[in-house]
Amino acid sequence: xxxxxxxxxxxxKDISLRAxxxxxxxxxxxxxxxxxxxxxxxxxxxxxxxxxxxxxSSRGKLDFIIKLLEEGKNVALISDAGTPGVSDPGYxxxxxxxxxxxxxxxxxxxxxxxxxxxxxxxxxxxxxFLGFLPLKKGRQTLIKSFKEQxxxxxxxxxxxxxxxxxxxxxxxxxxxxxxxCREMTKMHEEVIRGKISDLINLFEKNKPKGEFVVVxxxxx
Numbered sequence: 370x371x372x373x374x375x376x377x378x379x380x381x382k383d384i385s386l387r388a389x390x391x392x393x394x395x396x397x398x399x400x401x402x403x404x405x406x407x408x409x410x411x412x413x414x415x416x417x418x419x420x421x422x423x424x425x426s427s428r429g430k431l432d433f434i435i436k437l438l439e440e441g442k443n444v445a446l447i448s449d450a451g452t453p454g455v456s457d458p459g460y461x462x463x464x465x466x467x468x469x470x471x472x473x474x475x476x477x478x479x480x481x482x483x484x485x486x487x488x489x490x491x492x493x494x495x496x497x498f499l500g501f502l503p504l505k506k507g508r509q510t511l512i513k514s515f516k517e518q519x520x521x522x523x524x525x526x527x528x529x530x531x532x533x534x535x536x537x538x539x540x541x542x543x544x545x546x547x548x549x550c551r552e553m554t555k556m557h558e559e560v561i562r563g564k565i566s567d568l569i570n571l572f573e574k575n576k577p578k579g580e581f582v583v584v585x586x587x588x589x
Contacts, residue, residue, distance in 0.1 A: 371471055372443065373446050375479055379558075392445055398444070398446075402449050481553060545564070548583075548584040
């Protein structure tokens with residue numbers, strides 16, 4: 370069985386009881402960054418062997434994990450934070466397991482995108498999640514399409530690109546109501562709400578820190 374295990378996005382107490390049971394009982398945990406995930410395992414005294422699976426992992430590493438699953442071993446897939454496969458390298462392993470008819474079980478939990486959506490105050494019944502926006506190819510076309518949407522838009526952004534991205538959205542698609550969520554569930558959690566035009570001025574003057582989730586609602 371391949372278990373897709375969601376882990377905390379910040380506060381380590383957000384782990385579910387089922388997730389802890391699975392992580393303690395499987396034969397192997399594969400993680401995006403073993404150093405980062407090691408902190409979570411240490412916090413809960415989990416002794417399960419830990420191996421890496423990240424964007425630079427070879428095909429051989431993927432085949433090794435699949436072979437273990439085919440031999441009847443149980444493997445848990447975790448990411449640095451949140452739900453595996455969402456803007457992280459877990460997708461190829463999940464896809465390969467499905468192709469090999471290996472049983473998969475989701476252990477749901479934290480998701481930065483959903484947490485930000487609930488904090489935004491924007492409509493939650495229809496939304497578009499984009500992960501990280503493309504850096505080059507298709508970026509302007511995608512941003513231009515924002516003004517055509519009548520549902521909430523969610524995407525991830527890094528601190529050194531947040532100002533540039535908001536400015537680009539404003540220049541290409543106009544003003545939006547925005548909620549910019551930073552360091553969610555951590556000590557310095559912050560949600561900044563306002564029009565994109567106002568947030569551009571704010572981030573121009575103040576160098577932002579931390580990882581961001583941006584939620585947009587079109588101005589009508």
